[in-house]
Amino acid sequence: MTSTIPARITQQLPFAISQLPLLRQLFNSVQQRGHWRGGVRLRGHKQLSNHTPIRSLPLAGQELAIPLSHGRSSAQPCVQVGQRVCKGEVIGDGPAGTVWAHASTSGVVTAIKECCPADGDQRQAAVYIAADGLDEWAPACRPTTVLTPASLAAFAMQMGLVGLGGAGFPTGLKLQGASPDTLLINGAECEPFLTCDDRLMRERAGEIVAAAALLASVFAIGRVRIGIEPNKPQAIAALWQAAVGSDCHIEVLTLPLRYPAGGQPLLIKSLTGRTLAPGKLPAEVGVMVLNVATVYALGRAVLHGRPLVSRIVTISGAVAQPGNVEAPIGLPVASVLAAAQAQGDGSVHIGGPMMGRKLADARAVISKTTSGLLVQAEAFLPAAQASRPCIRCNRCVDACPMSLRPLHLLAACQQQDRPALQQEQLGACIECGACSHVCPSKLPLRDSFRQAKRTIWLGVRS
Ligand code: SF4
Ligand code: SF4
Known part of the structure; x- marks a missing residue:
């Protein structure tokens, strides 16, 4: 009696064999390198926005106001009112250490005056451009010398690169003087509703991997790891595919599906097992951490000559x-x-x-x-409620991913007790808000800690 292999299986065998490298990546990704306690499970609301490709917007007739400052870096305008500029042309520059600014479309400079960036709390100087609708690029601007860590850092400043994950720290400053053994790429997008990084990873995985390989080469980094939560299977698959085809060994690892998995100390813990002590920089534990969109932007700058x-x-x-x-x-x-x-x-x-x-x-x-x-x-989130006295339930302590005691921190904030704030490690708070989220008394924990840092550490008055 002869046995036959069903045609369905023989037809699919070549495909299954072609997927073996992906399976190896999957095997590599199963284990995180380190664990952290706390955090919260949040309803993601990702399906509202993650199912359609990234769109572009019509610009004809628009007036854009391009901010000249990023954190402590302030570029000086180098264009004049009435001047025509092309997309990518430098409109603000300065000495070493300045993040340069670039026209984000082609058109005519109409004013140089203050604007209000959407997520800033201060007005900033800006160059206003009336878009001509052509969106005409200036000539590409690639590095003119062999890339070294120092020249890449300087180039990143001139191409206007800042961290796109939230803080906006100048990328060039992060690269300056770094000699990490590990590059960590943050693909976590643990905030509800946000899907910008998810779509970027799904649609532009090849460019992200090429940029990661470039960084690894310039800094002679032997280990590159991309961390993503498992609720982004298409992004994980796209990055696996791209990583398999790369000369650089890049691991795609899954992160815990808990907020705030993308917080820097937690990401480092998850992907390397290393502990980042409060007040220390990632470089001090041998890692460089960049958001996935920042890595993509760096690749666009170096490989295609396009500023941010x-x-x-x-x-x-x-x-x-x-x-x-x-x-x-x-x-x-x-x-x-x-x-x-x-x-x-x-x-x-x-x-x-x-x-x-x-x-x-x-x-x-x-x-x-x-x-x-x-x-x-307001239509998608729980209604705001008035605060009530603390019932000492300890839920905030259980939720804190930094192992702090938020209820004690709050008491110290209210009494403006500096020694107690130091003892309770206010400086270690990453302002994630997990404690506020779980507090049944709706106490303004995170907001109090944020304010305390500003008033007590920085001397800013509310
Ligand atoms: S969760 Fe809120 S009520 Fe419970 S101990 Fe913490 S601060 Fe107090
Ligand atoms: S906001 Fe600060 S204290 Fe509250 S959970 Fe996050 S790290 Fe802990």
Whole structure:
């Protein structure tokens, strides 16, 4: 009696064999390298915006206001009112250590005056450009010398690169003087509603992997790991595919599906097992940490000669056309909302509901750190409630991923007790808001810690 292999199996065998490298990657990815306690499971609301490709927006007739400052770096305008500029042309520069600014579309400079970046709390000097609708690029600007860590850091400043994961720290400063043994790429997007990094990883995985390989080569880094939560299977698959085809050994590892998995000390713990002590920099434990969108932007700059002139922004909530758009820096938030057909009374939340903030000024513009616009957030989130006294349930302690005691921190904040704040390690708080989220008494824990850091450490008055 002869046995026959069903045709269905023989037909699929070549495909199965072709997937073996992916299976090896999958095997590698199963284990995280380290564990952390605490955090919270949040309802993601990702399906509202993650199912359509990244869109572009029409720019004809728009006036863009491109901010010249990033943190402590302030570029000086190097264009004049009435001058025509092309997309990518330098409009603000300065000495070493300055993040340069670039035109995010072609058009004519109409003014140099203050603007309000969407997620900043201060007005900033900006170059205003009336878009001509042509979106005409200036000639590409690639590095002119062999790349070294120092020359790449300087080039990153000149190409306007800042961290796109939220903080907006100048990328060139992060690269300066670094000699890590491990590059960690943060693909976690643990904030509810936000899907900009998810779509970027799904659609542009090849470019991300090419940029990671470039960084590994310039810094002679032997270990590259990309961390993503398992609720992004298409992004994981796209990065696996791209990593398998790369000369550089890149591991794609899964992170815990808990907020805030992308917090820097937690990401380092998950992907390397190393502990980042409060107040220490990642370089001190031998790692370089970059957000996935920052790595993509670095690749665009070095490999294609394109400065950072746009970013992916999620539009979610009460809008007729939710999704992700490639928004030029400086585009009015109102224009993005109009394109997505926003509904409601104009209430907009910038970023995710955990770390973001309410839009303070309706004239605000998209900045390099604007990750998302959440329209009518109140309709999707639990209603705000008045605070009640602490019942000492310890839920905040269990939720804190940094092993702090938020109820004791709050007491120290209220009494402005500096020694107690130091003893309770206020400086270790990553302001994730997990404690506030779980507190049954609705105490303003995270907001108090944020304010205490500003008033006590930085001397800023509220
Ligand atoms: S969760 Fe809120 S009520 Fe419970 S101990 Fe912490 S601060 Fe007090
Ligand atoms: S906001 Fe600070 S204290 Fe609260 S859970 Fe996060 S790290 Fe802990």
